[in-house]
Amino acid sequence: MGVGVSTSYGRSYSDRAFATDYRMPMEFTAAANLDELLDVKAQQPDAQLLAGGTDLMVAVNLAHHRPEQIVSLGRVEELKDVGSARIGAGTTWARLEQCQYTALAQAARTVGSPQIRAAGTIGGNIGTASPAGDGLPWIAAADAEIIVESKERGERIVPWREFFTGVKRTSLASDEVITGVTIPDNLPDAQEFAKVGTRNAMVIATVSCVVMRGDDGFRVALGSVAPTPMRATRAEEMINAESTISDAVLEEFGRIVQDEVQPITDHRSTEAYRRHAAGVLARRLVKRTLQ
């Protein structure tokens, strides 16, 4: 059966997407377990990892991206655990919608559509490292760490600040695989996520925010307002020095958040709007954690 052969049903999908080199063979491995996954990555460091496909296949379909080597991790059961100490990288958003971490469940619910949430995983979100990744502000607010593993060096636990190095850039080595996220002890129960976008469903965040309120005070993390997820540390210091959260305190807090973020103007929004929205969201979520 020919790949890219036109049928009577209109244009050939494959002819359009792979007109130049669709006959070039691709190496594909469906890893059966974690050991095999690490073996393949050790032998084929350039192989691209395929989890839910919600990022990779868009690049294949629209950008004519033609990977030469693919390792699928969909069958690696070890990556699908959600425990009390870690979330497996292969956990889907559909599963995270049901998880006990309020703000992560809220974030999961805003990812794409039911179809996307049934496929996409938190590990994919981390690996893609888009500034707009919906799961990333929660990781920053929780001070979670990224668990990576390679055949040669075994497991490595990387603080999120060291993991995310730029727009769609991470410190993951080519032979490594993201296996999960650590869940720190004693995460605050009071935690809230919200994002701003052009509509309610199926939207990529213009600004996203997680606020947690615990014994050590407020933690404020934001997405889509810097090359990587970020903490608004100056705003945290300011609000955590206050004994009462008055309207005046909140207003000043929002101003500092606006000042602290480093957004850009792009096709989704402007720098000015993102600054404004970051301040509004952070203030609003502080209030919600107090309710």
Add this chain to the structure above:
Amino acid sequence: MNVTITLNGEARMFDVAGPESLLSVLRNDLDLPGTKDACEQGECGSCTVNMDGEALCSCLVMAVDADGSIVLTVEGLSSEGELHAVQDAMLKHGAVQCGFCTPGIVVAGSRLLESNPHPTEIEIREALSGNICRCTGYGAILRAFEDLAAEES
């Protein structure tokens, strides 16, 4: 790369050389054009299939990665000339205008009723939120599913 899937109840084999999507293989190689190709980025839901019990965008499934899975397309929902209950209800309520989004809605909606036979209006809206209809026919679609949800199982 040889791939075998259970497609609409039958074992089907196909061969792929590259990263093409399951959608492409269904339409171009397996002669099943009921699954529609529109946005190719998971935004519209017109390519929705039921894969291992989940409603998924077949444009985002790498065909070779589907090996071993059980796939149901809109063509597999009716049996022996009998329409699926969702198809019947959508006909009855005129829940179709141009029809392009319809197969995706039928598949996503049938999967909802499998997991939740009596969904609320909100649950119906959420389950179909990944399926975009540009003819703005949502009112009739919603009424068709509310009818199904009210049925005794």
